[in-house]
Amino acid sequence: MRRHLNIGMVHFKTGDTDGVSLEMDKWREIFLASGHKVYYCCGERPLPASYCTVITGLSYLSEEKRALDTGTFDSLEGFGSEGAYEEALLATTETLKKELLSWVDMCSLNILIVENIWSVGLHPAAAIALEEIARQRKLTVLAHHHDFYWERVVPVRLTCKRSMEVCDRYLPPHAQGYSHVVINSKAQKALAERKGIGATVIPNVFDFSEGPWEKDAFNGDFRQVFGIADSDVLLLQATRVVRRKGIELAVDFAQALQQQLETHRGLPLYNGEIYSDKSRVLLVLCGTIVNDGGQYLTQLQKKAAKQGVNMLWIGDSIGHTRSEVQGRKTYSLWDAYAHADMVTYPSYWEGWGNQLLEAVRAKLPVALFPYEIYRSDIAPSGFSMIELGKSESLQWDECGLAMLPQVQIEGAAKEAAKVLFDTHARSIMVDSNFMIGQKTFSMESLRLLLEPFMAAWSRTLW
Incomplete structure (x- = not known):
């Protein structure tokens, strides 16, 4: 008998038309159909639903978060020194940890799925906070990587020892037992070569089972x-x-x-x-x-x-x-x-x-x-x-x-x-x-690819 799990999915935002948000919704649908409960946590664009918790500090769009992104990948000029950068990074991380722990406990999570935060690098403090709360609560973790910081159009320049540590330890984490999923074969190869991390490829999919999108009374105009x-x-x-x-x-x-x-x-x-x-x-x-x-x-x-x-x-x-x-x-x-x-x-x-x-x-x-x-x-x-x-x-x-x-x-x-x-x-x-x-590339294809993860989680957490 398979155990029903409480699965948390965390991203910078939800309910948008970007690729990450759309894929989150598809994964959620598969998990729900398998009898699990799914809880979202995001920094902006909350869905009008009870399953989405907003922690505004998860958004990377504030001036503070942009400064940390720049301080990690470009220049420390905005902080004046490595010490000031480290202090700001630590303070933001600690604030986020408290809020994330509250969400984890409120939802009684068994599984944590981190969407892109551990790969794209736009919010270093969130990456650190999530890894630390996952360890603290001994959560089973799946890291879902859509984009990597080394793929940015403007090449990154790690600014100091601490920024190098952040990238090495948290983007993504090397923790034993974490599962990693990427969306294409190039990312799979790069993650193995750059970080020594093996990953499963799960491509983006779409629901081909419903009828066509058509003109109707709402969109007719x-x-x-x-x-x-x-x-x-x-x-x-x-x-x-x-x-x-x-x-x-x-x-x-x-x-x-x-x-x-x-x-x-x-x-x-x-x-x-x-x-x-x-x-x-x-x-x-x-x-x-x-x-x-x-x-x-x-x-x-x-x-x-x-x-x-x-x-x-x-x-x-x-x-x-x-x-x-x-x-x-x-x-x-x-x-x-x-x-x-x-x-x-x-x-x-x-x-x-x-x-x-x-x-x-x-x-x-x-x-x-x-x-x-x-x-x-x-x-x-x-x-x-x-x-x-x-x-x-x-x-x-x-x-x-x-x-x-x-x-x-x-x-x-x-x-x-x-x-x-x-x-x-x-x-x-x-x-x-x-x-x-x-x-x-259908939802049925996605279900078959996620099935081994769900089966393993149920066995491990039984």
Whole structure:
């Protein structure tokens, strides 16, 4: 007989549309279906549910936490000395430990799953505090690593002896008995080579069992609200607005597609709408703006305007779930997919690719840049994607924006035009992709991968 466990999952935030938050929800669903209880703990964006405890100190967005991140990985200038940095790190750690212990005891946790805090390094004090409370309460631990600090776009520079100790001891911890999970084979290899830690690969997945996302009474006005005509071609960029997502390549693609479709005016799109003289290609960004105060979005807006591309950012109207307050709707990400004609996924670096699976689930064609993990861990499954260019052709302009040879972008636009107007070709592409996703990256696949962990936990804690 299997014991039912109390599982705690802790992350900087929950209830958002980032990859970590989305995967947490999928893991939680598997654990609940197996009879376990699951409790969340986060620093921001709490879910409106009794199972989520908010400890604001877990957020890395405060000035204090940003200073510790900088002091660990870049410069001690903000502290003045190594001693001052150590004092601040210790004080923050001790405060967090008390609050985390209270959460652990309140929920009577058996299992602690640490989501990304022990790998990405954005909150060193939280990493230390979690390791210490896990030891103190003798918890069974699974460390779920999505991103590592050594993968940052700006190379890290460990500033002092203490910062080196933090990275060595806590990012991630080497404690005997801890289980480690990564989301791709590259991370598995790097963790073994850099830290001597073995890890299991569990890829991101999606629920392919439910019906398609469709237009309904709530989202039926989606296009109208944002000034998008039914005959416009909606290219959906569903990721967060952050540089490594390479959204500037989607702008180039939208421009090339716009030019390609000039010869298609008056013809019916795959859905029967006529691509008329008034029809447009629109690139719609629906993700949140991350960390840079909107500087990247401003760059994208200037680039789009210069190239004559219709681009909209609607991130402030997209949420984790639907809602309506005083007549103003917040749509879910799935509502956006229901109205999209194609998805752009031009990221040049991804730990996995949640939005890629979402597009497959939505049965939409995808125009993507073949980033490294796509090539190594996803493409071998046999997906049919429109590639924006060759990985070795990627370069950057003087503004730090990614670019690809125009001939490659134009080639992708020609492929896209085919699946926008040829219903049969479109169906073959999206139906085949859906079947592959359903077989390889489904919730059932996740259940099979998590089953050995749950079985071991129940045996050990019986």
